[in-house]
Amino acid sequence: MAVVQDVHGHHDHHPSGIMRWVTTTNHKDIGTMYLWFSFAMFLVGGFLAMGIRAELFMPGIQILEPELFNSFTTLHGLIMVFGAIMPAFVGLANWQVPMMIGAPDMAFARMNNWSFWLLPVAGALLISSFFVPGGAAAGGWTFYPPLSAQGGLGVDMMIFAIHILGASSIMGAINIITTILNMRAPGMTLMKMPMFVWTWLITAYLLVLVMPVLAGTVTMLLTDRHFGTSFFNAAGGGDPVLFQHVFWFFGHPEVYIMILPAFGVVSEIIPTFSRKPLFGYSSMVYATASIAILSCVVWAHHMFTAGMPAVGQLFFMYATMLIAVPTGVKVFNWTATMWRGSMTFETPMLFSIGFVFLFVIGGFSGVVCAIVPIDIQVQDTYYVIAHFHYVLVSGALFAIFAAVYYWLPKWAGRMYDEKLGKMHFWLSMIFFNVAFFVQHFLGLAGMPRRIPDYSLQFADFNMISSIGAFGFGLTQLLFLYIVIKCIRSGEKATDKPWEGGSTLEWTLPSPAPYHSFETPPVIK
Amino acid sequence: MTQSVTKINVAMLKKLLVFSMIMFGFGYALVPMYEKFCEVTGINNLLQPDVVDKNIKVDMTRLITIGLDANVRGLPWQFKSLQSNVKIHPGESIEVMYEIKNDSDREVSGQAIPSYSPRFLEKYLKKFECFCFTKQVLKPGEVRRMPVKFIIDPQIPVDVSAVTISYTFFALEPGK
Numbered sequence: 001m002a003v004v005q006d007v008h009g010h011h012d013h014h015p016s017g018i019m020r021w022v023t024t025t026n027h028k029d030i031g032t033m034y035l036w037f038s039f040a041m042f043l044v045g046g047f048l049a050m051g052i053r054a055e056l057f058m059p060g061i062q063i064l065e066p067e068l069f070n071s072f073t074t075l076h077g078l079i080m081v082f083g084a085i086m087p088a089f090v091g092l093a094n095w096q097v098p099m100m101i102g103a104p105d106m107a108f109a110r111m112n113n114w115s116f117w118l119l120p121v122a123g124a125l126l127i128s129s130f131f132v133p134g135g136a137a138a139g140g141w142t143f144y145p146p147l148s149a150q151g152g153l154g155v156d157m158m159i160f161a162i163h164i165l166g167a168s169s170i171m172g173a174i175n176i177i178t179t180i181l182n183m184r185a186p187g188m189t190l191m192k193m194p195m196f197v198w199t200w201l202i203t204a205y206l207l208v209l210v211m212p213v214l215a216g217t218v219t220m221l222l223t224d225r226h227f228g229t230s231f232f233n234a235a236g237g238g239d240p241v242l243f244q245h246v247f248w249f250f251g252h253p254e255v256y257i258m259i260l261p262a263f264g265v266v267s268e269i270i271p272t273f274s275r276k277p278l279f280g281y282s283s284m285v286y287a288t289a290s291i292a293i294l295s296c297v298v299w300a301h302h303m304f305t306a307g308m309p310a311v312g313q314l315f316f317m318y319a320t321m322l323i324a325v326p327t328g329v330k331v332f333n334w335t336a337t338m339w340r341g342s343m344t345f346e347t348p349m350l351f352s353i354g355f356v357f358l359f360v361i362g363g364f365s366g367v368v369c370a371i372v373p374i375d376i377q378v379q380d381t382y383y384v385i386a387h388f389h390y391v392l393v394s395g396a397l398f399a400i401f402a403a404v405y406y407w408l409p410k411w412a413g414r415m416y417d418e419k420l421g422k423m424h425f426w427l428s429m430i431f432f433n434v435a436f437f438v439q440h441f442l443g444l445a446g447m448p449r450r451i452p453d454y455s456l457q458f459a460d461f462n463m464i465s466s467i468g469a470f471g472f473g474l475t476q477l478l479f480l481y482i483v484i485k486c487i488r489s490g491e492k493a494t495d496k497p498w499e500g501g502s503t504l505e506w507t508l509p510s511p512a513p514y515h516s517f518e519t520p521p522v523i524k
Numbered sequence: 525m526t527q528s529v530t531k532i533n534v535a536m537l538k539k540l541l542v543f544s545m546i547m548f549g550f551g552y553a554l555v556p557m558y559e560k561f562c563e564v565t566g567i568n569n570l571l572q573p574d575v576v577d578k579n580i581k582v583d584m585t586r587l588i589t590i591g592l593d594a595n596v597r598g599l600p601w602q603f604k605s606l607q608s609n610v611k612i613h614p615g616e617s618i619e620v621m622y623e624i625k626n627d628s629d630r631e632v633s634g635q636a637i638p639s640y641s642p643r644f645l646e647k648y649l650k651k652f653e654c655f656c657f658t659k660q661v662l663k664p665g666e667v668r669r670m671p672v673k674f675i676i677d678p679q680i681p682v683d684v685s686a687v688t689i690s691y692t693f694f695a696l697e698p699g700k
Contacts, residue, residue, distance in 0.1 A: 107533045174540040178533050212544045216551025231555060235597050237635065237694060239558075246554050309567065 077141025383443025
């Protein structure tokens with residue numbers, strides 16, 4: 001292999017062109033690739049969402065045949081969860097964790113490369129499953145049997161993709177845990193770590209705890225489909241309800257895997273723009289840990305209607321409502337951090353405040369869903385859709401946007417266009433609420449999810465929701481434009497573009513050099 | 525990175541990989557754990573006879589029609605009920621007969637799984653004796669008649685006048 005050496009800095013020995021990216025073991029390169037990959041998948045998942053909302057724009061079947069509609073909802077969920085949100089946070093961790101703890105790179109640089117390059121394979125499998133006979137999986141992103149036991153080749157491709165994504169996540173998580181535990185700069189004790197690093201440490205532990213269980217679940221599904229086992233196949237004495245238990249044992253911690261790093265991002269940004277240290281740092285750490293622990297004992301609240309003794313329902317109801325306590329501690333701490341701070345409202349701060357505001361709405365509707373008698377009413381309606389989009393879009397996704405705006409000057413060495421950034425925020429904020437707030441009403445009125453048609457009384461709210469969704473989708477193209485404009489022609493960024501930034505990455509030059517902290521900094 | 529840090533990292537990697545493998549196994553261990561849990565707590569109780577209060581009162585004012593249905597999945601058997609339906613008063617005990625015949629020239633074993641319509645019938649149907657409590661092993665060409673003895677609890681909602689009890693025989697792997 002002929003590799004052209006690129007020698008413009010005395011440390012920058014790496015292949016150029018495409019091979020730089022294929023063979024790279026540099027945490028910054030890999031972080032960049034994670035982020036671009038997740039953005040590409042975000043656009044694919046967004047395209048599917050636009051298809052769903054276009055079909056639901058009016059009652060009746062206009063654009064998508066019901067089977068294809070089901071594939072759209074299924075793949076929208078899978079791609080957004082496993083392809084967009086999770087890799088984006090791993091990308092942020094790759095960029096930021098070593099820089100924030102004063103480490104030169106991730107602990108296992110080559111494994112890092114491998115865990116990224118598994119992702120495009122899985123993404124390609126998911127997308128190409130639309131074009132095989134029988135189409136893509138259509139049984140919902142939770143792929144409950146018996147539907148997932150019956151589908152065609154598309155379901156097998158989905159199962160294989162989930163295996164690959166699981167392997168990638170486990171490797172990524174192992175890498176992050178090892179980096180954080182073993183490679184912190186001298187003097188940085190655990191309780192001096194930035195909050196983003198703490199949330200990722202806990203998230204990574206959750207990942208190694210539950211991703212293997214998901215791998216086991218899909219393996220059981222695969223052997224049920226092709227090798228004559230009967231874990232979930234009632235015809236052979238198996239139990240489809242067992243699948244739901246095992247799946248949600250993974251699935252509920254999974255939603256915290258997607259939100260804890262978001263908590264970390266917001267806990268970095270709000271202090272910076274309030275020019276005050278984070279209020280209640282140690283309570284924040286303990287709250288994160290208790291959310292993670294509680295998240296492992298609440299899985300059956302997804303299954304209140306699947307058949308469960310009343311005592312089980314009560315346990316899972318109370319345990320679920322208990323999560324509101326540490327979450328409330330966090331929200332209180334963020335608010336208290338802003339209290340009497342000298343606040344400014346640059347784009348990262350706007351997205352963070354938007355996050356706190358809308359995540360609280362999603363959190364409250366979560367407590368509503370936790371109440372068994374109400375859950376039995378709203379189960380599988382648009383109320384649930386509204387709930388988890390408030391925590392995943394205005395929660396996880398807004399935090400990712402905030403993080404990108406916050407750290408882009410450090411990554412690219414250039415500032416983004418503040419005016420356009422603010423426009424991106426306000427358009428996202430307005431269109432998001434137009435799209436999803438009305439879905440609460442639809443759900444309470446009884447509109448079921450995953451159905452391409454609806455009865456006429458739901459027509460107006462659905463049209464409003466679709467308009468909001470189209471607006472939200474288009475707004476994200478503006479985000480792409482802002483990022484590209486920043487990288488190409490943004491103003492030069494200073495080493496510390498945010499006055500209040502206090503973590504280690506701001507002690508590095510902008511853009512961050514290819515190799516940083518080769519001699520670890522000393523933390524006092 | 526110094527040598528010692530690399531060593532510690534690799535040790536950590538091994539621990540975490542082992543932990544992941546254990547969690548993969550734990551996913552599989554959940555299957556017998558749930559089975560045991562359901563057995564102990566009596567959830568999903570299909571294989572044990574029900575116990576009924578001896579002084580249960582027969583409700584002579586109501587008559588419920590019970591459809592009896594029989595199916596076979598993946599077995600070389602014929603399976604039918606000898607009556608297609610029966611009428612009983614809630615609280616009155618009754619015995620119905622089913623018949624299976626092994627059409628093949630080998631010994632085959634199967635397990636019957638009940639299902640009910642409406643679904644909540646499960647709560648009100650009390651079975652004292654059923655061929656579904658054990659597996660059935662049939663020699664080549666063997667014919668067997670088997671009873672089901674049960675009552676319907678008079679607590680059953682008053683608007684129910686017809687129900688269906690269905691049994692499906694599934695093949696058991698040889699040796700099970």
